[in-house]
Amino acid sequence: MPLYIFSTNGQEALDLLKSEPADLLITDLNMPVMDGETLLKWLKADPKLSEIPVLVITSAVNPAKEAELLQAGAFGVLSKPVTPTAMVDKIKFLL
């Protein structure tokens, strides 16, 4: 049975992951306290967390931004609004 842990911003997510690494992180980009891009960079810089696949879901994505995010280490990028099917397909692919 999958366990889902929710956080309201990037800093909270990072703190949670440091105490209990996850199999997958799904994150927005535009968040208070710490945004998704900064969270991604922190994860990739931490050897204990760098292998966690990161799926970014955002409304502010275009080909240039998607390329930036993939270059920064995101495993996948989805554009809002996201359909359940697209989300499930992407997660299956990542896991």
Place this chain on the structure above:
Amino acid sequence: MDEIKEDLRLGINKTVCDVLKKMALMDVVPSEAPAGDVPDSNWVSLAVLHPIQGEFILKMSTEMTKKVTQAIFGVPESALTEPLLKDSMAELLNTIVGRLMNSVLPEEQTFRLGLPVQGQGKCPGGDNTALNCYFLMDNESISLIVSGETLLQMLFQLLNLL
């Protein structure tokens, strides 16, 4: 500026209707300005920070916010909390603005949005240079205000190039 606004309104209407239909699962059509201000309004504002500055404000009644939230999250009315209502309005506007910016900007141009700011009652912004767009959703009026002269001009120029 008035001519720019009218052309821009047509371009914005399509994006807004598409997003609202997909997310709120309701019929949405552009409409004329309502007779009076929407009472008991919830509003959410989102700034465009880059490549140009401006602001979008989405406004709707509390009842409509509840209907939209139920549609987006698939929850019964009893599960509607204040944070959930605020979240759904923020997500709606975030998606509308993101889709609009993606549809007009060149592929290689990234853009940055601010964090949503929310409130009730009279919303800030919307000066006399702002573009007001109205929609009928489930027979109720909602509004989208776009302000920032440079943002309006950029959207107009880019929409006309498409």
